[in-house]
Amino acid sequence: MSNIKTFPYPVPHAVPIFLAPMAGVSESPFRRLCRAHGADVVVTEFLSAEGIRRENEATLSKLRFSADERTIGVQIFGADPAAMADAAALVTDVFQPEFVDINFGCPVKKVVKRNGGSGCLRDLSLVRDVIKAVSAATHLPVTVKVRSGWNEEMRDPVKIGLVCQDAGARVLTLHARTRTQMYTGKANWDEIAAVAEALDIPVVGNGDIKSPEDVVRMYEHTRASGIMVGRGSFGQPWIFNQARALLDGLPVPETPGVEGRFAVALDHMRMVQEYEVDPDGAAYEFRKHLGWYVKGLFNSADLRKKLHQVTSFSQVEGIFADYLADHSERARVLTGDGERDEVAVDEAA
Ligand SMILES: Cc1cc2nc3c(=O)[nH]c(=O)nc-3n(C[C@H](O)[C@H](O)[C@H](O)COP(=O)(O)O)c2cc1C
Numbered sequence: 001m002s003n004i005k006t007f008p009y010p011v012p013h014a015v016p017i018f019l020a021p022m023a024g025v026s027e028s029p030f031r032r033l034c035r036a037h038g039a040d041v042v043v044t045e046f047l048s049a050e051g052i053r054r055e056n057e058a059t060l061s062k063l064r065f066s067a068d069e070r071t072i073g074v075q076i077f078g079a080d081p082a083a084m085a086d087a088a089a090l091v092t093d094v095f096q097p098e099f100v101d102i103n104f105g106c107p108v109k110k111v112v113k114r115n116g117g118s119g120c121l122r123d124l125s126l127v128r129d130v131i132k133a134v135s136a137a138t139h140l141p142v143t144v145k146v147r148s149g150w151n152e153e154m155r156d157p158v159k160i161g162l163v164c165q166d167a168g169a170r171v172l173t174l175h176a177r178t179r180t181q182m183y184t185g186k187a188n189w190d191e192i193a194a195v196a197e198a199l200d201i202p203v204v205g206n207g208d209i210k211s212p213e214d215v216v217r218m219y220e221h222t223r224a225s226g227i228m229v230g231r232g233s234f235g236q237p238w239i240f241n242q243a244r245a246l247l248d249g250l251p252v253p254e255t256p257g258v259e260g261r262f263a264v265a266l267d268h269m270r271m272v273q274e275y276e277v278d279p280d281g282a283a284y285e286f287r288k289h290l291g292w293y294v295k296g297l298f299n300s301a302d303l304r305k306k307l308h309q310v311t312s313f314s315q316v317e318g319i320f321a322d323y324l325a326d327h328s329e330r331a332r333v334l335t336g337d338g339e340r341d342e343v344a345v346d347e348a349a
Pocket of ligand 1: 020021022023025046075103105145175206207208228230231
């Protein structure tokens, strides 16, 4: 393996696999689940620096995490260096993650219009100022997650990477799309390779991993120091253990069958129940995960319809039991590589 660079926080493997920060998905229970299934590093969903600084209750409650999530980074966003510094200081003192990650990738309108997220990529001196201010406010390693640029004209991931590195970023994750692409087109893995080659700090590659095989493909294509999985983890957290085995040349654990999937979904649900203070609201929010877990199963449209109507967690086990009783002979897993393309990301950060 060429290009081994040392991460500034504990990682158990030479090429760690990351769970991507994803608003509304990478919450504490899902992070715990993915860690248990082989994700090496997790990152919180992006949290507003202003919200943290003002100690907004909803924002602070999203900062809660448990010891079994470590190694964990807290991701913050904002375009005011002073607010970002205050937020980083509070996160460091109160929550003590292994690192603080700055979001320079979020494409959502309400964030970029105030220059937050990928909005910063229009002004690299602002990127520099934010990284410097955050680094001065914490003893923790400061890392960044960027896109390849604001638009095609300003597309220059190597330049962006060098600016981040010079300003003090200790790890850079590249989602190799521009802001204007949002989630369309393909992530450009050649750009990940170029940035990994150009920087001295570890570069984590991100974009379009749908299967464990894709993790190996991205690694071989880019020689990135780490690989980050986003939507490919939806409803299949076992992707991490499978990818690890493939990377290490070991036998790949089987994809769980129907009962195995239901068991993982129920494990996940129990973690949500332990974590959430509003069980009914949490059950409503959990519907999307349930839909992902059953995607591709025999007669899944009908099953999904039932799961999308649950109003409390207590209903889920019964729906699974009925499905197994009805389909004990024919139930089978139909998922293929292309199945996960349709995940809706309209409001994704
Ligand atoms: C629902 C959703 C929410 C997201 N929220 C965040 C976020 O809070 N912070 C961030 O840096 N990226 C966020 N992203 C982007 C992902 O971290 C990742 O860069 C992107 O999905 C590409 O990786 P993938 O193709 O493996 O999904 C989000 C993506 C999705 C789909």
